[in-house]
Amino acid sequence: MDNKIIEVKNLSVFYGSTTILQNIDFHILRGEIFIIAGSSGCGKSSLMRQLIGLEIPYSGDIFINGINFTNSSPKVRSQIMRDFGVLFQSSGLIASMTIEENIELPLREFTDLDDEDISEIVKVKLSLVGLAGYEEFLPSELSGGMRKRAGIARAMALDPDILFLDEPSSGLDPVTAAALDNLIININKALKTTIVVVTHDLSSIFNIGHRVILIDKSINGIIAQGTPEELKQYYNNSIVYNFFNRIG
Amino acid sequence: MEIKENICLVEKQDTNLFIHLQGDVIIQNAKYFYECLDSITIEDIKKITLDFSKIKNYDTFLYLFTIRLEKLCRANNLAFEKLGLRMDMQDFLNVLAAKKTKEEELAFTMNPLIAQISSIGSGFVRVIKDFYEFTAFGGELFLHFLKLLIHPRSIRWEDFPFLFMRVGVSALFIVLLIVFLIGIISGYQGAIQLKEFGADIYIADLVGISITRELSPLMAAIIVAGRSGSAFAAEIGTMRVSEEIEALRSMGFNIFEFIVMPRVLAVMLALPLLVLLADVAGIFGGMIAAITTLDISVISYLNQLQKALTYEHIFTGVGKSVVFGFLIATAGCFRGLQVSGGAESVGKYTTASVVMSILLIIISDAIFTFLFQALGI
Numbered sequence: 001m002d003n004k005i006i007e008v009k010n011l012s013v014f015y016g017s018t019t020i021l022q023n024i025d026f027h028i029l030r031g032e033i034f035i036i037a038g039s040s041g042c043g044k045s046s047l048m049r050q051l052i053g054l055e056i057p058y059s060g061d062i063f064i065n066g067i068n069f070t071n072s073s074p075k076v077r078s079q080i081m082r083d084f085g086v087l088f089q090s091s092g093l094i095a096s097m098t099i100e101e102n103i104e105l106p107l108r109e110f111t112d113l114d115d116e117d118i119s120e121i122v123k124v125k126l127s128l129v130g131l132a133g134y135e136e137f138l139p140s141e142l143s144g145g146m147r148k149r150a151g152i153a154r155a156m157a158l159d160p161d162i163l164f165l166d167e168p169s170s171g172l173d174p175v176t177a178a179a180l181d182n183l184i185i186n187i188n189k190a191l192k193t194t195i196v197v198v199t200h201d202l203s204s205i206f207n208i209g210h211r212v213i214l215i216d217k218s219i220n221g222i223i224a225q226g227t228p229e230e231l232k233q234y235y236n237n238s239i240v241y242n243f244f245n246r247i248g
Numbered sequence: 249m250e251i252k253e254n255i256c257l258v259e260k261q262d263t264n265l266f267i268h269l270q271g272d273v274i275i276q277n278a279k280y281f282y283e284c285l286d287s288i289t290i291e292d293i294k295k296i297t298l299d300f301s302k303i304k305n306y307d308t309f310l311y312l313f314t315i316r317l318e319k320l321c322r323a324n325n326l327a328f329e330k331l332g333l334r335m336d337m338q339d340f341l342n343v344l345a346a347k348k349t350k351e352e353e354l355a356f357t358m359n360p361l362i363a364q365i366s367s368i369g370s371g372f373v374r375v376i377k378d379f380y381e382f383t384a385f386g387g388e389l390f391l392h393f394l395k396l397l398i399h400p401r402s403i404r405w406e407d408f409p410f411l412f413m414r415v416g417v418s419a420l421f422i423v424l425l426i427v428f429l430i431g432i433i434s435g436y437q438g439a440i441q442l443k444e445f446g447a448d449i450y451i452a453d454l455v456g457i458s459i460t461r462e463l464s465p466l467m468a469a470i471i472v473a474g475r476s477g478s479a480f481a482a483e484i485g486t487m488r489v490s491e492e493i494e495a496l497r498s499m500g501f502n503i504f505e506f507i508v509m510p511r512v513l514a515v516m517l518a519l520p521l522l523v524l525l526a527d528v529a530g531i532f533g534g535m536i537a538a539i540t541t542l543d544i545s546v547i548s549y550l551n552q553l554q555k556a557l558t559y560e561h562i563f564t565g566v567g568k569s570v571v572f573g574f575l576i577a578t579a580g581c582f583r584g585l586q587v588s589g590g591a592e593s594v595g596k597y598t599t600a601s602v603v604m605s606i607l608l609i610i611i612s613d614a615i616f617t618f619l620f621q622a623l624g625i
Contacts, residue, residue, distance in 0.1 A: 095592035112279040117312045124308065124344050140589020158275060159307035190343040192336075 004063075005030040005162060005194050006051065011060030013046050020046045022220040023060070026213050028162075033188050033195045033208050035228070038215035039243070044198045045089075045166055047215065051196065052164050053081050065161070082110060085155030085163045085193075089170055091147040093139040093154065099126070100135035103154045110158060125153040128190075129183060145176035149183065156187070163187065163195045169204050181207040202246065206232075214240055256284035263294040266331075267317070270302040273310045281313055285320075296321055301332025310337065311344045382604075385582045389512065392504045403509040411510055415476045416518030420525065422475075423468045427526035430463050431455060431533025438534075439541040448542040452552035455534025457561055464526040465565045466613060469572035472519055473605035477580035480511050481601035484584025485594035493585070503585070512577040519573035520566045527562065560625055568616050575608040 006028040013020040020043040028034045038044045049055045051062060053069065062069045064080050072080065086092075093102050103122045107113055113121070126132055129149040139147055148168055155163055165184065169177035181204050188195050188208075199205060205212055209228045216223040216239055224231055224240040234240040255277060259266040265288065273281070290296075298317055303310070314330075321328040333341075395402055438454040484507060487493050496506060531553065538544050583601035587593045 095590040096595070107275075111275050112282070113275060113309075113312075114282065117278070117309075117316075120312055120315070121308055124311065128344070138589070138592060140593050159309075191340070 003029050005065060006196075007063040007066075008051075009061045009063070011047075011050065011062065012058045013043065013050060013055075014058045015046075019220050021215070024215075024221045026222060026225060028194060028196060029211075030194055031188070031192050032210040033184065033197065035205050035209040035212040036196065036198045036215065037200055037205055037212050037243070039200060039217070042215045042217045043220065044200075044215050048164055048166055048196070048198045052084050052086050053077055082158060083161040085152075085158065085160035087148065087151040087155050087163070087165045087168060089167045091139065091151035093147060093151055095139055097138075098135065099131070099137050099139065099142070099150045099153075102139070102150065103157050106154070106157045121157065125156055126150075128156070128187070129153045130179075143176075145172050145180065148172065148180060152183065152187070156191075156193075159191070161194060163193050165195065165197045165199075167199055167201075168197060169199065169201045174203070177201065177204065178207070184208050202244070205244075214243060256281050258284060258288060260293075263292055265290070265293045265296045266299060267296065268299040268302060269310075269313075270304075272305040273303050273313065274305060274307045275309045278309055281309070285316065288320075290320075290324055290326065293326060295327035295329065297329045297331050299331045300334065300337055303334075303337070306337065306340070308344065311341055314341060315345075381586075382579075382582055385585075386578055388504060389508065389578060392509055396509065403505045403513070405510070407510040408514055411514035412518050414479075415472060415514050416522055419472055419475055419518075419522060423471050423522050423526050424529040426471060427459070427464050427467050428529040428533040430467055431459055431530035431535075432537045433533075434458055434463065435534035435537025436541060439537060443542060448538075448544055449548060449552050450556075451534065451538045451542060451544065452549050453556035455538070456531055456553045456557040459530035459534065460527045460557065460561045460565045462565070462613070464530050465523050465569040465572060466609065468519060468522045468526050469569060469576060469609045470606060472515060472522070472573070473576045473579075473602055473609065476515060477576040477605045478598050478602045480577060480580030481584040481587075481598045482594055484581055485587030485597050488585065488587040489590060489594060508578075508581045511581055512574060515573040515577035516570050517573075519569045519576070523566050523569040524562075527565065564616070564620055564625055568613065571612055571616075572609050575612060576605045579604040579608060 004027045008024060008026050011024050012022050024047075036044045036047055046055070050057050057070055061071065064083070067076070067080065069077060069080055093099070094105070097105070100119075100122050103125055104118055107118045107121060111118075122135060123132070126134060129152050131146060131149050131153065134142065134146070134150070139150065142150060152163070152165070152168075155165075168180055168184065172180065184195055184197065185208055187193055195208075197204070197208065206228045211226065212228050212231055213222045213225040214231065215221065218239065224234055224237060226234075228244070231240060232244045234244065255269065255271040255273070257268040257270065259268065267284070267288075271277075296317060298314065318328055320326070392403075435451060435455050438451050439448070442448055442451055442454070484493070487507075493503060493507075497503060535546065535549050535553075538549050539546060580601045583597040583604065586600075587597045
């Protein structure tokens with residue numbers, strides 16, 4: 001079986017006449033923590049929106065488990081998208097619902113599980129992210145870090161093959177961000193979930209990343225890829241070297 | 249992942265029941281496993297053996313299915329055995345089971361009776377706290393009014409024309425329409441009663457006084473509370489959510505002078521003007537009802553109205569509306585500033601602002617009625 005869970009070929013993204021990404025190629029292996037890094041505005045979140053199917057690329061193909069996700073029918077795309085769990089920058093929890101109802105939502109919508117099992121899954125997933133006992137809380141009653149954890153619990157509700165995390169540590173203090181990094185590592189190890197993280201946070205990249213691609217505005221594409229340690233030693237390009245060797 | 253039937257086979261060997269799981273034990277296949285569980289009869293069974301050896305793919309549902317069977321065995325005093333459990337599956341089940349145990353340790357349970365009493369108590373405390381905070385807010389607002397008398401430029405007047413336009417001019421049509429219709433309704437209702445006593449002409453008194461003293465100020469205030477009070481709460485609440493209020497505070501702006509006072513003044517000035525115009529619309533509505541149902545001419549209606557309606561009637565209504573305006577804007581701004589968290593909180597406090605405004609309008613109207621009665625106005 002091909003070990004590539006995602007393969008991106010010749011992908012280009014434009015907003016109007018503005019080029020965001022041009023002709024990029026990379027792949028993500030099953031079970032790894034893959035980092036999409038880059039400075040603000042370089043197009044890394046746009047790339048994630050293409051990967052999760054919220055936007056259709058201008059040109060190029062995205063293959064998920066060997067199936068062409070870009071050219072698939074809406075029905076197939078929707079089926080593939082159910083294998084994704086996504087944590088958005090602002091968590092994306094529905095404010096009017098409790099944490100329990102947020103996690104229940106995809107389970108009630110997309111499965112035949114009965115109430116007892118749904119309730120059990122909510123407890124298990126919340127326990128997994130360290131939020132046991134917070135079922136009845138509203139998102140607004142949780143701190144930023146807790147909301148991110150709850151967002152991850154909801155993203156994991158359907159046991160996704162791939163978990164996408166958009167800037168998981170943004171807006172969090174270093175201690176909370178480090179705890180979230182540990183959670184990401186634990187989920188990857190315990191559940192063997194492939195995790196794609198969009199971030200520019202260096203400590204997260206080095207803590208959790210197995211492989212990294214660095215996107216840069218100057219070429220509207222991937223300027224370097226490899227393990228975090230490899231990119232730290234990347235003397236051939238000053239942009240890459242400066243990004244991975246900056247302080248803080 | 250494949251989704252198919254025959255992924256859960258039940259086989260009975262003497263007193264031992266074998267359940268063979270095959271293929272994909274995943275959430276999407278849940279219904280087939282439920283059917284499988286439903287088909288189980290535990291009569292003459294002493295042991296259930298769950299066979300994991302032919303499982304291809306699995307997810308959290310494997311954990312759910314296993315604990316379900318374990319529970320079933322415990323409840324019926326049956327032995328339970330796991331067969332062919334691979335290392336990776338065991339690790340996976342351990343991760344979920346271990347977390348569950350931790351969760352159970354952390355779970356906080358409260359006696360339902362105590363929880364009920366506690367919820368009533370905390371609700372009462374919330375109301376008291378709310379009242380205290382609103383009073384404090386009103387007090388601070390009053391101090392800013394005093395300051396305004398000494399330093400008229402202390403508030404942000406730039407916003408005032410826009411706010412006055414939004415509260416007053418934009419609401420004019422709906423206020424006039426509603427009070428006009430209220431005038432017609434009260435006119436018709438009054439006409440039926442007065443006709444029986446031959447007191448037809450007093451329809452002008454009834455409509456004129458009830459519209460100017462009560463109905464017009466009340467209706468206009470309720471409409472403005474629904475339109476502008478709620479808009480203030482939502483607007484300020486959204487500013488709270490996006491931290492605009494905090495940003496203004498951090499820059500040294502006084503929120504009362506910058507946000508609250510222009511809104512309160514706009515409503516306090518716009519509402520009396522709306523009421524004056526609404527008085528005319530309501531009286532006109534009553535006149536239409538009178539001349540169409542009773543044998544009264546326009547001239548006699550207006551003559552009688554002139555006799556019945558004094559400045560006192562008009563100004564008590566208009567005067568009350570100044571206070572109503574103050575209460576509506578204060579409640580809207582107060583609730584808006586209470587917003588915390590996200591979009592859900594904005595909705596909650598916007599609704600609360602309308603409820604609070606209407607409640608305050610009715611309470612203050614009752615107080616005015618009592619006072620005017622006592623003072624003979």
